[in-house]
Amino acid sequence: MKGTKKSFRSLSQTIHSLLGFKNEATSTWANTVCDIIKSLPPTADYENDLDDSANDHDDDLDAFLISKIHGELAALNEEVSRLDAQRRRVLNEFLQLKGNIRVFCRIRPTIEGEKCSHLRPVIPVDSNGVLLNFTENKTKLYNFDKVLHPVSSQDEVFSEIEPVIKSALDGYNVCILAYGQTGTGKTFTMAQMKGYEGRNPGFSGVVPRTIEALFKQAADGTIRIFLASACLKFTSVISKICSYPKQERQPILCHLDIDTSFKSKTSYLQSFHPNRPNGGIAIDNLVSIQVSNFNHAISLYKLGSQLRSTASTNSNKSSSRSHCMIRISMTCSDATARRKITNKIWMVDLGGSERVLKTKAWGRRFEEGKAINLSLSALGDVINALQRKNSHIPYRNSKLTQVLKDSLGEDSKTLMLVHVSPKEEDLCETVCSLNFALRLRSIHLGKTESNEAREMREGVMTDLQREMQKIEDNRDKLRIEIKNLNQKLESLTKTSSGSNPKLDGLLSSLKVLQPNADEITAMPPKPKIPSFMKPTVCSTRKSETGHQTSYKKASRPTRKKQLPFSRAESVSFPIKGMTESYSGSSISRASCLIGLNEGDNDTEFSQDTDFSSISVSESNHFLYSHDDKINSSSYAHEKKRVPAIPTPVKKSKANEQMEKRKSTSGKRTEYKFTKTVSKTPRSLSRPDVKFAGEASRFEYNSSIPSTGSTKSMTGVDDSSIEGDICCRIMPCDSISETSHQDDYVNIVDGMAISQVLTCETKDLEAYELKDDLPANIPTWDVNSCAIGLKEVSEVRTPKFPSIDDFVLKDSTKLSSETCANAQTKGFSDILKENIMILYSIVLLGLGFESLGFEHDFFQALKS
Numbered sequence: 001m002k003g004t005k006k007s008f009r010s011l012s013q014t015i016h017s018l019l020g021f022k023n024e025a026t027s028t029w030a031n032t033v034c035d036i037i038k039s040l041p042p043t044a045d046y047e048n049d050l051d052d053s054a055n056d057h058d059d060d061l062d063a064f065l066i067s068k069i070h071g072e073l074a075a076l077n078e079e080v081s082r083l084d085a086q087r088r089r090v091l092n093e094f095l096q097l098k099g100n101i102r103v104f105c106r107i108r109p110t111i112e113g114e115k116c117s118h119l120r121p122v123i124p125v126d127s128n129g130v131l132l133n134f135t136e137n138k139t140k141l142y143n144f145d146k147v148l149h150p151v152s153s154q155d156e157v158f159s160e161i162e163p164v165i166k167s168a169l170d171g172y173n174v175c176i177l178a179y180g181q182t183g184t185g186k187t188f189t190m191a192q193m194k195g196y197e198g199r200n201p202g203f204s205g206v207v208p209r210t211i212e213a214l215f216k217q218a219a220d221g222t223i224r225i226f227l228a229s230a231c232l233k234f235t236s237v238i239s240k241i242c243s244y245p246k247q248e249r250q251p252i253l254c255h256l257d258i259d260t261s262f263k264s265k266t267s268y269l270q271s272f273h274p275n276r277p278n279g280g281i282a283i284d285n286l287v288s289i290q291v292s293n294f295n296h297a298i299s300l301y302k303l304g305s306q307l308r309s310t311a312s313t314n315s316n317k318s319s320s321r322s323h324c325m326i327r328i329s330m331t332c333s334d335a336t337a338r339r340k341i342t343n344k345i346w347m348v349d350l351g352g353s354e355r356v357l358k359t360k361a362w363g364r365r366f367e368e369g370k371a372i373n374l375s376l377s378a379l380g381d382v383i384n385a386l387q388r389k390n391s392h393i394p395y396r397n398s399k400l401t402q403v404l405k406d407s408l409g410e411d412s413k414t415l416m417l418v419h420v421s422p423k424e425e426d427l428c429e430t431v432c433s434l435n436f437a438l439r440l441r442s443i444h445l446g447k448t449e450s451n452e453a454r455e456m457r458e459g460v461m462t463d464l465q466r467e468m469q470k471i472e473d474n475r476d477k478l479r480i481e482i483k484n485l486n487q488k489l490e491s492l493t494k495t496s497s498g499s500n501p502k503l504d505g506l507l508s509s510l511k512v513l514q515p516n517a518d519e520i521t522a523m524p525p526k527p528k529i530p531s532f533m534k535p536t537v538c539s540t541r542k543s544e545t546g547h548q549t550s551y552k553k554a555s556r557p558t559r560k561k562q563l564p565f566s567r568a569e570s571v572s573f574p575i576k577g578m579t580e581s582y583s584g585s586s587i588s589r590a591s592c593l594i595g596l597n598e599g600d601n602d603t604e605f606s607q608d609t610d611f612s613s614i615s616v617s618e619s620n621h622f623l624y625s626h627d628d629k630i631n632s633s634s635y636a637h638e639k640k641r642v643p644a645i646p647t648p649v650k651k652s653k654a655n656e657q658m659e660k661r662k663s664t665s666g667k668r669t670e671y672k673f674t675k676t677v678s679k680t681p682r683s684l685s686r687p688d689v690k691f692a693g694e695a696s697r698f699e700y701n702s703s704i705p706s707t708g709s710t711k712s713m714t715g716v717d718d719s720s721i722e723g724d725i726c727c728r729i730m731p732c733d734s735i736s737e738t739s740h741q742d743d744y745v746n747i748v749d750g751m752a753i754s755q756v757l758t759c760e761t762k763d764l765e766a767y768e769l770k771d772d773l774p775a776n777i778p779t780w781d782v783n784s785c786a787i788g789l790k791e792v793s794e795v796r797t798p799k800f801p802s803i804d805d806f807v808l809k810d811s812t813k814l815s816s817e818t819c820a821n822a823q824t825k826g827f828s829d830i831l832k833e834n835i836m837i838l839y840s841i842v843l844l845g846l847g848f849e850s851l852g853f854e855h856d857f858f859q860a861l862k863s
């Protein structure tokens with residue numbers, strides 16, 4: 001209690017100095033009290049592990065405990081790594097016994113509306129055999145690694161597949177292929193989503209279950225543990241691809257990237273280009289979207305599924321007319337044990353393998369069927385060649401095998417799920433499917449495996465499976481221990497750094513009520529902003545993206561200082577004589593047109609001209625594109641505002657060579673360009689002309705003669721400004737070419753734009769501009785080009801009205817919302833202040849009490 005006593009001694013003095021608190025219960029007072037409480041040592045009531053008698057040695061004990069826990073954690077982590085390695089080895093052995101290429105057969109149950117034939121053509125014999133009944137006397141037995149009976153649930157199917165999926169986490173590429181005739185349940189096995197939509201929870205297919213399992217791996221502490229030891233990053237990528245014959249549609253639909261590395265959560269798009277240097281698969285138009293949780297992944301997966309091409313065929317109402325491929329790739333980087341490895345899981349719902357003649361397809365369906373069968377045949381050839389260990393593997397025979405190349409070869413596990421129909425009429429297709437599957441399997445295992453050998457193999461496999469389960473259980477236990485220790489460590493570290501959870505809560509309550517001192521000083525005086533001047537969605541968005549100075553930080557400059565580069569809230573001004581439709585349309589920032597001169601007056605602005613690169617860096621940019629011919633009346637209605645996102649700029653040759661020299665003297669900023677910049681707009685009234693907005697201040701190079709011959713309002717005399725860039729502020733085609741040449745020049749010369757604000761129109765009528773405004777404030781709106789241009793042209797240093805320049809003219813015209821706000825505000829402010837003081841006092845008392853001061857504290861307060 002040494003520390004507490006010491007603090008208490010100083011506490012009574014401090015409290016004496018604060019005794020006038022009844023009168024002085026201000027925010028500063030509350031903050032001071034907060035600081036005092038914060039400086040007090042923590043009590044030991046939440047340190048359950050420590051003996052009370054050891055309080056004097058808190059720090060030493062904490063340090064001792066922390067180092068002990070660190071040691072334990074290191075040992076446990078080491079043990080987990082060892083178990084992981086062991087599990088990998090066992091799994092590998094298990095999978096090797098099972099074979100790198102395994103073939104399962106799933107028999108679909110008879111579904112509603114289907115007639116059961118007298119002769120059951122497909123009979124599952126045991127867990128490995130399927131008997132085909134051709135006639136009563138003629139049967140044929142097919143053996144597979146596993147036969148999934150018609151009654152097998154989706155759970156059972158996934159439990160068989162799960163070990164293969166797990167092997168992907170251990171560095172293998174995995175390929176799971178669903179093969180079979182149309183309507184045999186391939187999509188049901190792979191992509192069934194019902195379980196995730198609240199219906200038939202057990203129905204969900206392999207893909208959603210795999211995604212779930214992967215995220216489970218990320219959430220069950222595995223990843224956290226590795227991250228804690230800073231040696232493992234874990235990223236998964238899912239791709240969804242649909243391939244179509246003859247490139248009829250975009251072959252690639254969706255690529256999802258699951259990020260489980262707890263790093264960046266931002267989304268990104270990424271295209272995979274052909275001939276990637278790392279030799280990976282080149283997939284055009286493959287879009288990669290980084291996702292961070294299961295739901296996000298599933299929603300994107302569903303989206304991709306919707307895009308899959310399906311059509312009604314003779315055999316299936318909604319038959320998949322494509323191969324649907326899902327790729328999950330994982331990048332594990334384990335700095336201590338392994339190098340960075342990227343593994344993939346391909347899950348492919350192959351198109352129906354039926355003969356085209358059977359489906360009686362024609363036209364496009366016929367082409368699709370042919371394409372599907374060709375690629376399936378190519379797939380068979382590749383697997384066949386792999387099984388035979390041929391020197392040449394014909395991957396290039398189809399797109400399908402090209403894409404799957406790195407997941408079909410060595411160091412990968414392939415699982416073929418052959419689906420068959422129970423119907424008699426499908427017997428021919430069933431035979432084809434089973435023969436295809438048998439061809440793959442028999443090559444791997446050899447036809448000669450005896451029953452004894454098989455039983456022995458299966459016995460070993462069962463043992464290995466048990467061993468693996470034991471290892472996984474142990475590993476899970478260790479992970480829980482590690483988690484607990486980490487929590488303990490966290491609380492100890494917090495304690496030793498002097499924070500008290502109770503106090504933290506208390507203080508944060510106080511802080512909620514009291515803005516901190518910094519905030520108070522940094523905040524500008526509360527502006528009485530008319531509601532119509534509040535930032536618009538657009539300006540807020542821009543400030544979020546860092547294009548604007550934040551409101552908090554911006555000190556309120558004088559009106560003159562504000563001109564050149566200050567942030568402009570969005571507001572527009574009431575324009576005398578303007579109709580309501582004009583006032584409703586407004587423009588954020590002044591529009592500024594940069595004329596780029598290249599000696600060809602007839603050249604129009606190209607669509608991809610980069611305005612933002614020319615604008616001053618402090619500016620926010622908008623591109624205004626005209627949808628129609630501009631004229632003074634239609635301009636406001638026709639324009640379309642598009643934020644110019646500062647995306648990678650397509651640099652024109654001219655812009656690249658353009659050197660921007662900025663010299664600010666007073667309010668004037670000069671830009672000099674060393675090279676002639678391309679393209680001058682031929683006509684401002686062209687629908688494709690764009691206006692780069694928000695020039696804080698644009699001026700043309702002084703080398704342009706102020707009386708320079710302006711060919712027209714729509715262009716600049718090339719000869720006079722060769723090598724320079726010219727900045728035009730307001731476009732207007734209502735001013736004729738001849739009579740207003742000078743206007744144009746004047747605008748260019750010395751023009752400054754500032755604070756153009758957009759308004760919500762609801763309160764516009766209640767306000768008006770003050771009468772005593774300086775004469776150089778132009779009352780124009782960019783919507784009224786003609787007025788604006790004329791008036792601005794007369795002003796050398798134009799100044800736009802700021803918030804202060806408005807006065808409330810008619811409060812009855814305020815919107816009901818604004819009135820309601822105004823009425824409730826005063827009362828709520830007073831109430832809030834009072835509650836704040838009361839609450840502060842109560843919390844203060846509680847705070848001291850929680851520190852164990854109790855009686856002493858109140859004594860001190862009394863004295």
Ligand SMILES: Nc1ncnc2c1ncn2[C@@H]1O[C@H](COP(=O)(O)OP(=O)(O)OP(=O)(O)O)[C@@H](O)[C@H]1O
Nearest residue numbers: 108181182183184185186187188316319320351352
């Ligand atoms: N194991 C099963 N249990 C219950 N219903 C099933 C099962 N397998 C398939 N079905 C049903 O059979 C119908 C056809 O299945 P599905 O669309 O998955 O076939 P498919 O092989 O993917 O066909 P296609 O190749 O034409 O896309 C669906 O209505 C599906 O719900």
